[in-house]
Amino acid sequence: MTGDPAEPGDLLHLGFWMLTSGGHVGSWRHPATRPERLLSIDHYIETTRLAARGKFDMVFFEDTLAARERNGGVFGEVSINSLDPLVQIAALAGKTSDIGLAASFSTTYHSPRVLADKFATIDRLGGGRAGWNMVTSGAAAGRNFGSGSHPEHAVRYSKAHETVDAVRAYWASAPASPQGQPVLIQAGMSQWGLDFAATYGEAIFAAFRDIEGGRAFRTNLRTLAVEKGRPADAIKVLPGFMPLIGSTSAEIADKKAFYRALIHPAMVRGMLGERFNFDFTDYDLDRPFPLDDILDGLEDRPMIGGDRARFVKEIQPGDTIAAYAERMALKPSAHLTCEGSPEDIADFMQAWLQGGACDGFIMQALQIPVELELFVDQVVPVLQRRGLHRRDYSGSTLRDHLGLRQPA
């Protein structure tokens, strides 16, 4: 019965995805964003406390090991989002309480001892609130760690298995925190990733197109976990999610237009530059897509920022630069979105939870703090009234919040 939908009374598990100024690429240009504060710990303390006011299970940091680039230099039109996430959650442990503190850190570019020591220390400092999102890192990292070649997928996952086994062995010999050991989180939905998730994962950060896809994935993962001798509910599936909250359809339309306008044409050129390793600065966006011009640059670092050959195939005959960019921007995000009133957003979350398609969400806010505050003040009370979300924390550790047992 591993595909069971949530029982009545099961609570949503919510992680807040901590991006500097928000999940929208233009959020650093939002009038409420003070960009200079994005490099101060105070911004992250305030945001974490806001998420704790909304009784989120955890805040969640992603990680990258290379500067974001476009055509041979840094992508200067977008916000930095790459300070060391462990330095951040260690600092947050000193000034926040209750809420879990989870961070991504690479199994490819850190040794087991480094990983074990850092997460165990932060777990003790925070009183049992740490989570580790085990990532194998993107291709761009390779050039900062050796020969420039990033290991292939299968090699990275094989190394990840070894690394996590070694980390857990270190943890077993280290002083325990109140939750025993940090929570193991995992993202990645390839076959390799699925086996890894079923073996080690306690919370799975996932991307689904629709509720059926979520249900199929969750059922399959729970079955695999049971085959590996683990209880089905030892793994929580948490898809990425970003709501757009507005009380009327007019308000929603205005908000969409407002956020679309935050994407400056220079950012559009930058995103195209990142994708094709080509400088679009001096190109009129209304001219035909300069396919012949970009082909030379594609050979240089073909994998950085995605598989460029695949992107080239998406360019249609007769496309202007703007037409391609518009299609690129409108392409459904890998993560879920939902527009509507607080009740609509709650309906959406409830349908996914009770449809057996997830155990909760890792939520982004379009802008921090404005859109997070809106969610906490308007959507959270609806979820609480429906009995879908805790009114207060019933435990003090991340394991408590996620309903996970301590490792043996």
Place this chain on the structure above:
Amino acid sequence: MIASDRQMILGLRLGGLGEGADLAEQAGLDFVLLGDPTGELDGVVGADALSVAAFLMTTTRKIGLVAGVRDDWAPFNVARALASFDLLSGGRCGWVALRASGDDDPARSEEHLDVVLQLFDSWEDGALVFDKASAVFADRTKVHRIRHAGAYYTVDGPLNAPRSPQGRPVLFQPIASASDAADVVLTGLDDLGPASRASVPTAKLLAEAAIDLGADSGARCAALADRLVDAFAKGECDGFVLAPANPETDIPLLADQLVRQLQRGGLATAGPGVGDFRARLGLARPANRFAGLIGP
């Protein structure tokens, strides 16, 4: 006699999870130092000095925070963590560059440090623009690849963190492996003398004083204060790192007795100074090697 413009630098070595940092701050010390000379905390598996120092960023307000960092962590990771720490804390970060135990190749350690220092410079001052109207978050002409290809490390860069408030975090090094880049050099109290002073011409030289106060704490503090004042007055060093044997009992006594005795002599700092950690130690902000270079 003692030149009035010389100020004794005083730090405290902490173990565990940094207990005692608040007392050190209240007592007016300049910094706390996390991690023993091997870079481990109490030799315990599951203890990371840098994470404890980062935690102290929010539980203390002004005091300098110095973490031992071993060079068996890739230079890109080291540079990013320390730059992040310095940025988030508003310029309170220092680090002790420690050689990984069991690695006797000084050339590798030297190259590691060189790469870290290059990465700290990969973003020029002023690279962050934050111009919302023209959508320029960062001026990409002020961000540079380091293109390092050495015997041990190949690192392209740039770092994915901008230049930090102090230019770069304050670099501490043990005297045995000190380089020209050191801001602060650490030696032992018993090793002070003309030879060690002469070997550290520009950096601040601090002597580590092992302290075990035991029962007769008053007399021991007085004797130790005399010894420290004497060494400082002779110009043998610029200050001290107090290393208590029994932190739980010794740190309150140190904060209460030893520090007061040193302060009564007008030597130690009277409280948190102004500016960042580097300014507090009397160190200049380093120039950026890439300043003025156009393009990546």
